[in-house]
Amino acid sequence: MDGGNPRCPLSHPTNPHTLSKSGQITKFGCFTCGKKAPLSKRDRRFSYYCITCDVSFHKGCHIFPRKLTHPYHLQHPLTFTFPDYESGITSDSFDYETYRTAVKCHSQFIITYSLKKPGSIECSWCGKNIEDDCFYRCSICNFYLDLSCSQSIPLLLVANPKSHQHPLVFYRRPLLTPCDACGLVNVLDPSYACFQCNYMVHQSCIDLPRVIKITRHRHRLSHIPCVQSPVSPCGVCYQKVENKYGLYSCNRYEDHSYVVHSKCATHENIWDGKELEWEPEEPENIEDILPFKKVGTDMIKYFSHEHNLKLEKYDAVRDAEKLCQACVCPINSRDFYNCIHCDFFLHEVCAGLLRKLDHALHKHTLILDPYPRDSYYLLDCPICSRGSTGFRYICSISNCNSHRIGIDIRCILVPDHFTHESHEHPLFISTSFKAEIRCQGCQKECMQSYLQCTICIFIMCYKCATIPTEVSYKHDKHPLSLCYGEKADDTYWCELCEKEVNPRNWFYTCNICCITIHLHCIFGSSSYMKPGSIFDYNYSKLEVLRNSNSTRPQCTRCGDRCPGYIYFKRKRDKHPVTFSCSVQCLEGG
Template identity: 25%
Template sequence: MDNTIVAKDQLHHFSHDHSLSLVHLQPTHKNENADDEDEGEEKDDFVEEVRHGRECGMCKEQIGSFHLCYYYCKACDYSLHKFCAELPRTLQNNPLYPYHNLERTLDKYRFECFFCNLLWKDAYFYYCGFRYYKMCFICATTLEQKINHASHPHQLERMFERIVSRCGACGNKHDGFFFQCTTCLVFRINLDCALLPAKLLIQISTNGTFSHSHPLTLAYYFPESEYYAKFRPKCRVCNGMFLFHLWNYKCGKCLYYVHVDCATSKTPASLRKTYKNYKEEEHRNLLNCPFQDEGDNLLKHHMSNQHEGDIFNHSSHQHPLILFDKQTSVGKKPVSLHDPMKRVQLLCDGCVKPIMTVPFYVCCHYVDEQCCLVLHEWCAKLPSQIQDYFGHPEHPLVLLTKIPGKFFGVFECEVCKLDSNGFAYGCTTCRYYVDINCAFIPEEITHDSHPDHLILRVKSSSMEWCNACRRGVYKNWIFRCPSCDIYIDVQCALLLPRVIKHKLDKHTLSLRYEPAENHIEEYFCEICEDEFDPWRWFYHCTTCAQSMHTRCVPFILQCEQATNGYGGVYKFLNVKFGGTLEIKDHPHHLSFVQGVVSDGNCSNCLRRLKYEMIFKCMECEFALHYKCASSLV
């Protein structure tokens, strides 16, 4: 097209009654991944990006910052692309239709463009009087639409006709118009993505289930170094992964990242389902997790509140048990409830969980240090056996206070895979044992981390990754949301309470499932002082901005001395330390404890004792691994 019109600061155009002013634009799309001296000085106030006169009065398409300039009437809020405003009345030798001249006209009714086959209404078009062909303004200006977009170093030109192609910005297939690089022919972006705002404020979207109070900034790629430095974040809407070369929206004040499509809701099907996928009246006894605090657990919910009596004999103990309610006297030794804030430990010998409320059962000879059995009220009345257990339907599981042949009663639970020396249900024929908590795992639960969806107990047939701790579960029991294909392993779902208290913080710490708002700096555990991944569940106090690993939280006091660097829960959460052992060739008793750094190496195998179950002499520098001690007895 031969365009001989020279751009003027003022233009009188036939499509509008008033004079139009030429507006020069500065690209507002800024690559936030580039170095920026003012990056730390972002203002709190969000100013919505100027939409540049909304849309062109001729072609009806949006005017973007990359168009560099446009004509505008401020009084009427009327805009024109510069290239649309400068189109002549008559098109001669147009490359798309060189056969006849095309005359510009206005159609108040609906018409179809002969070239792109789109329907238009109340719009200008070019018309051939010989063949009655009609060409819309989009097709007429295609060759003139060249843009300089901040996302790419080369000029982009508009591709003729509507096509179906993958977009280089969002990575999805689009049916629409594209801009393509004249140098890098493989790079093309959809018109919708080209017009994405540089800043976006999401308040309510997708049935009001996700929101973020800070403006999100458009970034044109996700640098690999930043991606791994931020512990491989996932989209906060669809939980999907990010690709380094695709655009995303991110928050400058929080660790909040989201796909461009999820932020703009252009593909609602990919967004997290938020409607309830079950009816409450059909699931009246549905268990909601996490449990409120350390004193709450699965057995407490499963068993009834009726107790066995003020005094009764339990098969696990040679002495009668007394129901203790703070008014009861048990010898001269005081009985205090579990309280890590005061360094008081009281663990149930059945489930190995803290006893934080009365009443509970205690041995009538509790005054004797060697006879200090305590049981939750509900752990004292467990059934003697379980029929048709989901993990082992071949034989009934019998209640065992100690596993036969297991040194110090320690066994590995077949469901949660944690070591335990509490009560168990087991099949001695098949050597199949589960701790008493895992013996009553329900078929379905709900969880606050994934609200309104049933999460079902399934056995993984392949490697599945826990959404809480990001660890793999292979051919074992796990909870799965069938609607979203999200997994939570048994440990994280049932053993992490909603809130905890720690002596280092005067406030309660809450279980978090994603990074906290207004917290962009690194996360460090207040107990072990290691930096951690905030995309794994953790405990956090928003008032003090203090955080802790879920595995470091002091469910039992040994956790304050040494933690284990693997898993979502404390490694020995189901082990009650204590008791002594005598071995040959050593004059002193050995205490059953967890190893710490200062314990050094095993006196037998010479491997380090840190983070392991050990037997330690309190009078000299002698200590053994659990396995080494078992072989020497």
């Protein structure tokens, strides 16, 4: 048998025939679906033909039998069916002899049935709309099975399941009651039963790992079938956990003070996929994660800097040129570490960031990366979408898709239980990846992770959650406070751009001096870019420069004078130097 060509489905396994590629379907039509024309434009390239049997198949139809006895519907055989929405009928496939005889005598040989409107046919097993060109159908029961479900053949018996002490038998109906292993109702998941124990379990829950580690908790978790008393909410979704179903519980606490739903704990965005039942626990070594060592009174040796740093007390003197190397924010409100040999500053809080940590925003351990990026396209944080030249946390697994994409330290510093002044209830980290989730702060679509309230419908993106509640403004001796919108119809004007401020949006204000300023006028589009940074950008060098009041360059893109405290200078071989006042003008040009 030729290994390069598929076997003809009509041939016997002991004497197989191979199919060869053909440019067109023969006059008899496709043997499986009965249609002579291609099923779709992508199938016009070739079909399959069996010389021995003298039959043709569409590409794709050759892998599906005409009649199918499937565990999802053992009462009757299922017939491969091709829908014709234009004529409003379905055409069941037919046996080989009828097929050849009918064509020769030019008689009608296709059995027809009424058909619903396009897209209204649902798979009787998974409940999804059938989008395929063909499907399987039982004409007696009007049972429909899409091609994806038809290829899923579950085992009829699981002899030694991990989750139960007895063999499990395939349950031939969608499970409409909660699964004993996860507590969820999911009719899309095939189920198994132990009738001796009245135990029902999803196919995907049979082999749930017994011991795992997730980054939201410092200890390992074990899967247990139930607990005697009510338990705390789930440590991932913060919803109620039913104690009579399977769940994951912390190994260290016998009172089950930390529990997680089975499906939450093993979600692909939460769990790293490693089962730890037989793996010894690694001892925690605090020396490996501390970022500095004390070398004297108020003196430290930071792991990524060559000189010692000295702790300085904030003297209330503003200096816009003193920026923290980690968060790229001014040194103007708290104590900081200063290098006496070079221009290197760290807030005391930022200096204490651990070199390695587990965080709810990623399923693998994260490591602190203090070194500058060499590419402009690696600056954006995947959590808040802001570009920054400061420190970031990257994945410790080199082959992870997120290894080179760094999470901004501002997002890392947001705690699991987050209290924000704009909302009365605590907010929790969510990674549900739902489509079109909008932030109540900026009204924009959230990134892959966001913060949500479990009591009411309130969502906040990380960009809004990490906006400072107070900022300094050079033309006001008082700090500006963040206002979270007002219901009043008063008219406000921005101190910087002199345009109207929508009072329903967030803005900065000084109630003493009656000043209001847009958020984007305070931060701009690149507020966390440190002057002096240089990157590769589209086969050119991009430099971040400080903007002074006396020498404001003209933006090459929009023609305005650069208004922010920094601007971009781009150099390309054999091209004139260009200036950009913002990220929008840089990327738009």
